[in-house]
Amino acid sequence: MLTIFLDFGSVTRGDIDRTALEQAISPWTYHDHTPQELVADRIREAEIVASNKVLLDRAAIFAAKQLKLICIAATGYNNVDLAAAAERNIPVCNVRDYATPSVAQHTLMFMLNFACRFVEYRQLIQTGGWQSSTYFCPLDFGITELAGKTLGIIGHGKLGTAVANLAQAFSMQVLIAEHKSATSLRPGRTAFDDVMRQADFISLHCPLSEATHHVISSREFNLMKPSAHLINTARSALINEQDLLQALSSKQIAGAAIDVLSEEPPVNGNPLLDYPHPNLLITPHSAWASVESRQRMINLLAANIHNFLHHKPFNQISLPAQ
Incomplete structure (x- = not known):
């Protein structure tokens, strides 16, 4: 055969x-x-x-x-x-269901990077900032703790559940978003807009469908806290990329981390790849790839x-x- x-x-x-x-x-x-x-x-x-x-x-x-x-x-x-x-x-x-541990740890990696400011501190050392510092510990970038922060999860299948379990191990509060169009709440769910308003981190783990296409766009960015971070390890079209770029550029949200783009590989470029600041983290669709x-x-x-x-x-x- x-x-x-x-x-x-x-x-x-x-x-x-x-x-x-x-x-x-x-x-x-x-x-x-x-x-x-x-x-x-x-x-x-x-x-x-x-x-x-x-x-x-x-x-x-x-x-x-x-x-x-x-x-x-x-x-x-x-x-x-x-x-x-x-x-x-x-x-x-x-x-x-083969990539759940890999994607879940990648999601936590994104959150830990934002909390510990790893990218900025690594760049500081590479450019000699620590070597020339007056103090033993440069405090150029504000480090925070995940403990006590609120994680909003959109899509509570096996992946969303795995991420929730890891977040709870870091003493985070977890909110599971109800469907965006829902008129009632299932037990254990929080209204979609309330998750947008309350979460310090929002992580997407839902499938792409007509209902979830651009589930995050300018409307949702308007609801988020200025200190919020958005994470997408699912499908690129869950987020309106142009609206994300605008939200980052205007400091409407604190940051975003994405593992997916609208074209992969991005042979024709993508405006997000040209965004120059470290509050946007992009990985090359590698969350699944352990x-x-x-x-x-x-x-x-x-x-x-x-x-x-x-x-x-x-x-x-x-x-x-x-």
């Missing part, structure tokens, strides 16, 4: 054990990267295809006459034409293939209702 991984280089730099994949099915053809113009040709005779971010569009899916299974090496599945796969009766599966997380993802992908071949349940994606 011809089995192809189209972009294995996007999930490993030689640090991932492929044993689970090889035990599920063998042999594999591993491509580090597949340009879009080569996708249809590379999968033309394939029976199982794995892709992390390579687009599997209608043309490619219909050109692959032997295709029996599409495996997404990620949770998001916007890179696969599900309607075309359904027309061909080709199941599509993804992997879920070696442990990537290994779990590969093992779960292998389990999907094994279960498919043995007629057992696997993480098959259903076509969204029209």
